[in-house]
Amino acid sequence: ETGVTQSPTHLIKTRGQQVTLRCSSQSGHNTVSWYQQALGQGPQFIFQYYREEENGRGNFPPRFSGLQFPNYSSELNVNALELDDSALYLCASGRSGSIYNEQFFGPGTRLTVL
């Protein structure tokens, strides 16, 4: 059973640019969630995808968008990057219908916006 993987590991962008982060869910999982973790803080929920549709969103602007593909992999897209977008972006996968709401996280993508 493979775990959650994310790419790239690190990324440096300049303000105003666009970025795409990728995630492969753990085998057997069909939900994927994205979180933003600023330095020294807990992860903040961005949104979740299930059956290729957004299924819940946190307090993030529309320039944060995502996709889930039929193989349950996912992308996080951020447009018009701002300096405050610098953070660790985490992907978590889970299994819909599971009695226990277990979410398993990937290693994250460290995004730096200059």
Next chain:
Amino acid sequence: QQQVKQSPQSLIVQKGGISIINCAYENTAFDYFPWYQQFPGKGPALLIAIRPDVSEKKEGRFTISFNKSAKQFSLHIMDSQPGDSATYFCAASIGTSGSRLTFGEGTQLTVNP
């Protein structure tokens, strides 16, 4: 709105000691309370979780104590080891099926040898 408050922010414990981290929540609809461990440069790893129908859950050296009336829950790490040095996050969510997790601010635990 910060719905899960965690304390202390940092904790230093001697090897073999007990580490205790506390969390308090506001939303009474929360019904799943996991703890995550995060090492530098890594994603959070699920340690142990509890639902409010039980007051305590133990897995190895890790125990969650849950007080529904006080809306508080805590993580106890028995016989703490230097390898336990990491950041610990409590979290809470509503329902099943991968619902959003609301995290606490984190506790930086250092276990001295």
